[in-house]
Structures are given as C-alpha cells and as structure tokens.
Amino acid sequence: MKSHIWQNDESRNKNRKKDKYETYIPVRNMVTLEENLCRIEIVKEGREYVAKAHTQGGVREYRNIVFEDMLRELVIDLQEEFGEL
Numbered sequence: 001m002k003s004h005i006w007q008n009d010e011s012r013n014k015n016r017k018k019d020k021y022e023t024y025i026p027v028r029n030m031v032t033l034e035e036n037l038c039r040i041e042i043v044k045e046g047r048e049y050v051a052k053a054h055t056q057g058g059v060r061e062y063r064n065i066v067f068e069d070m071l072r073e074l075v076i077d078l079q080e081e082f083g084e085l
Contacts, residue, residue, distance in 0.1 A: 037055065047065050053078065062077075
C-alpha cells in the first residue's frame, strides 16, 4: 500500500512545473554523509540533573535541579557553537 502511494506522489512530482532553483532528489537514490557533532550524556545525581556535552571543542558540564533549565542552557550553548555551520 505504501509503495502505491509513493508511486502516485512520484508521478505527481514529475508532472508538476518546477521552480527555477528547485531540484527533485528521489529518496531511494539520496546520498548522505554523516558526522558526529556532539555526544550528550544526561544523568541524575541525587536531586541534580547533570549533562555532559562532548564536542570537538571539549567537554562541557551542566548542572541544575530543574531539568528544563539545565536542558535550556545546554541547547543555547550548542546553538551558539553549531550555529555557524
């Protein structure tokens, strides 16, 4: 059933007029290149949440008793570090 739906979507895409900068890449022929940018460990030590972010820049540690606050701090730092990629 899913392959039938995929074929219908594919034929619809072939007949559709493409924009000047649009390129259609079939999923089956897509080539991907993966690189690990970060490894994150999150544990709970007593009442505190501890996250360690391992990046090419080194290891950063975040501690907070409120999980969301610790996570927010971690995400902001990662956005700053990887925002330039």
